Amino acid sequence: MMELGERKAIELIQDILSCASIDVLGMEDDCAAVEFKDEYLLLTTDMISGEAHIPENAAPWQIGWYVVAINLSDIAAMGGEPFGLVVALGLPQNYDVESLKKIVEGMNSCALKFNSSILGGDTKEAEAITISGCALGRVKKSDIMLRKGCKPKDIVAVTGELGLAAAGYYSAKNIFNEEKGIKNLLEVQPRVNEGMALAKTGVVTACMDISDGLASSIYQLGRINGLGFKLVFDQIPISIDANIISEKLQIPIEELALYFGGEYELLFTIDRNDIDEVQKALSKFGTKLTPIGEVVKEKKNTLIKDGVSTFLKNRGYEHFRRKP
Amino acid sequence: MMELGERKAIELIQDILSCASIDVLGMEDDCAAVEFKDEYLLLTTDMISGEAHIPENAAPWQIGWYVVAINLSDIAAMGGEPFGLVVALGLPQNYDVESLKKIVEGMNSCALKFNSSILGGDTKEAEAITISGCALGRVKKSDIMLRKGCKPKDIVAVTGELGLAAAGYYSAKNIFNEEKGIKNLLEVQPRVNEGMALAKTGVVTACMDISDGLASSIYQLGRINGLGFKLVFDQIPISIDANIISEKLQIPIEELALYFGGEYELLFTIDRNDIDEVQKALSKFGTKLTPIGEVVKEKKNTLIKDGVSTFLKNRGYEHFRRKP
Structure with a gap:
């Protein structure tokens, strides 16, 4: 295996x-x-x-x-x-x-x-x-959200903040604050209400959770839709805990926020004209919605950081492979 | 545990x-x-x-x-x-x-x-x-069969033959015929078509499968319904394999047919006037239906063998307990 x-x-x-x-x-x-x-x-x-x-x-x-x-x-x-x-x-x-x-x-x-x-x-x-x-x-039937359905120029967005699970994992492993680390890893909040609200707007073109990590999820969406994604690193909402662990352990923040997994935020795409409607639908749950990039026609996933465009790596948590 | x-x-x-x-x-x-x-x-x-x-x-x-x-x-x-x-x-x-x-x-x-x-x-x-x-x-809704619902004087019946899983277990363990033993244990035939047909008759008063063994299932039905059962041992359909293993290993046949578990026949109760209808419903699947006793008012489960009435033991396969 x-x-x-x-x-x-x-x-x-x-x-x-x-x-x-x-x-x-x-x-x-x-x-x-x-x-x-x-x-x-x-x-x-x-x-x-x-x-x-x-x-x-x-x-x-x-x-x-x-x-x-x-x-x-x-x-x-x-x-x-x-x-x-x-x-x-x-x-x-x-x-x-x-x-x-x-x-x-x-x-x-x-x-x-x-x-x-x-x-x-x-x-x-x-x-x-x-x-x-x-x-x-x-x-x-009319409300269901699938992974398949996005089109070029759609905005890609996430709920909440990323990097919490990774921060939790390293925090627990290094016993900085084991209790809080385990809490971050295990006491996850599934976005059930947000998912239902997003579905009811009828404008979401693709959706999945990012349990395998953001980068891996982007690759899955790209493959299923025959498209690519352009992510802007500075727009990605990253938790404070992840930033602290990144500094403390000198692990690049991308590792924690993009390539780790174990997070249960929703990743979804919408037409850019629909963003206000979607924002409004999520606002009653106090859940942040953050656009982090867009869908592109070319089957290539890129990450723009400090104005420089690089390939997004196709990595994430995968069972049976060796541990990170 | x-x-x-x-x-x-x-x-x-x-x-x-x-x-x-x-x-x-x-x-x-x-x-x-x-x-x-x-x-x-x-x-x-x-x-x-x-x-x-x-x-x-x-x-x-x-x-x-x-x-x-x-x-x-x-x-x-x-x-x-x-x-x-x-x-x-x-x-x-x-x-x-x-x-x-x-x-x-x-x-x-x-x-x-x-x-x-x-x-x-x-x-x-x-x-x-x-x-x-x-x-x-x-x-x-009108068809569902539950464990609860039988009444005194109902007939209790089973599909198929009992003792096959027990025979399979002992056969595999003692390597008489390991292959056939494992087949008896694992290649079980769930009574899906029979269950649907029984449900459609609308006359079944209680039903469960006997995965924990006949005796244990009888005790569960008795407890749930606040009733007892009188089983007639000679009427219980017992597989030839169980009889062979019983003789070969000198294990009482009751152990194999009543107290072992791992079987997936249906155990159900009906009014005695409905037996022809139920027999007819099952006949198209070539599945035997055998009345093996009746429901009694007194909360006591008995087994009649060779004309002698004894208590049915409340034993069967139970996880976490020691193995038979």
Whole structure:
């Protein structure tokens, strides 16, 4: 698996699968979208497992929160209203019951915060703690946001600020402020309300979350749409924590803000005439919307920094590859 | 977790969870049933992980088939039409790509056989191979079958034959015929078509699959309905393989047929006047229906064998407990 990497593995899997008699959208998206009367049902799953995803001193409550949050983020990216999750818990035989309770409380809190519910699940024995969530959502057919659909000259924008997860990771790893670092990494806020509001505007031309990192997400959008992107580095909203860690550890800020991943902001495109409408739709959630560049016809992704244009690197977090 | 056991863990989890603003049925069933217009959406998840569930020489194709089959079985038990699954795959970094392909082929074959599809998923790094499936189904509101609903004097019946999984387990373990044993254990046939047909009769008063074993399932039905069951041992349809293993290893046949688990037949109750109708509904699938006892008012589960009535033991496969 190491030579193959996660994205190639997914392609290989998609080549094998065949569909029975239903219409499915979203094979390039993080949720499957199944036609159901006048709506799409959105179905997604995300798993976390042992050392690969859970920092050593993470609180069980945070682990529970995180697994629900990352599943809801996939629903959010397509503009869906999440209405239920099921969760499969694989736990070692000697796992402690109080920690299990805290995990469930974390899951429950995150689900309720976004007006959703844990509807059921499965508990099993496993060698390492493994939690797999599965979220179900719904969206009106006319509202669904897909990764495919942007056109040259569209503006590309993000919600919130970037670099928080990377800062959290390095902060926890170097024990500057382990607690805050883990909090930044795990207590992510899926943009569920923002996603639904964006979808309702009807003007978003493409959308995804940036869980694999901004650069990697831009490459995915470029490939799916047969287009390129021009990003302006100075416009990218970067969290203070990322700037502090960048200085402290002498890691270039681009590494933290563009190439790391683990963030759950939305990345989306709109026609430049629609920006006021979209800004207005997001304003009631106190969520910042920042244009960071534009879509271009040429299939090339560039980053303009201090007036100099360079290639955006096609890197991000990818499972089975070596760790950053 | 070992002292607690799986069923107590589930109760503990259910105590913590709270529901947002939706109507949910089936908190005592294996699927969550969410009201959606004039139907219920059924959502379920089942995970398998490493040594705890996968026999050493299992073929990857069989592992893929199995994880889809056990998820579809939960949909079947409620009379649902499965219409899609998502699957999260946790794989060790050094996992071999050809085996991954075979797993996906097995999943795909099982989904297609029951007119469903693998719609998407997630691949992640994990210490031991862990696969979590999540199936989505639908059922008309008036058709849904729940565990709750039977009444005294109802007949209790099962589809197919019992003891196959237990025979498979012991056969594989003792290497009498490892290949056939693993086949019996993993290549299970979820009763999807039978479940839908049973649901459409509208006369089934309670239904579940017997994945935890017949005795354990009877206890669960008894508790949920506040009733008891009287089973007649000689009526229980037992597979030839189970009888052979019982003789060969001198394991009482009750152990294999009643107390083992890992089977995916349906256990259901009906009024005795409805038996012809139900028999007719199942006949087109070539599936045997066998009455094995009746519901009684007294909260006591008994087993009549050779004319002697004994207590049915409340035992079955339970995760986190020691292995049989």
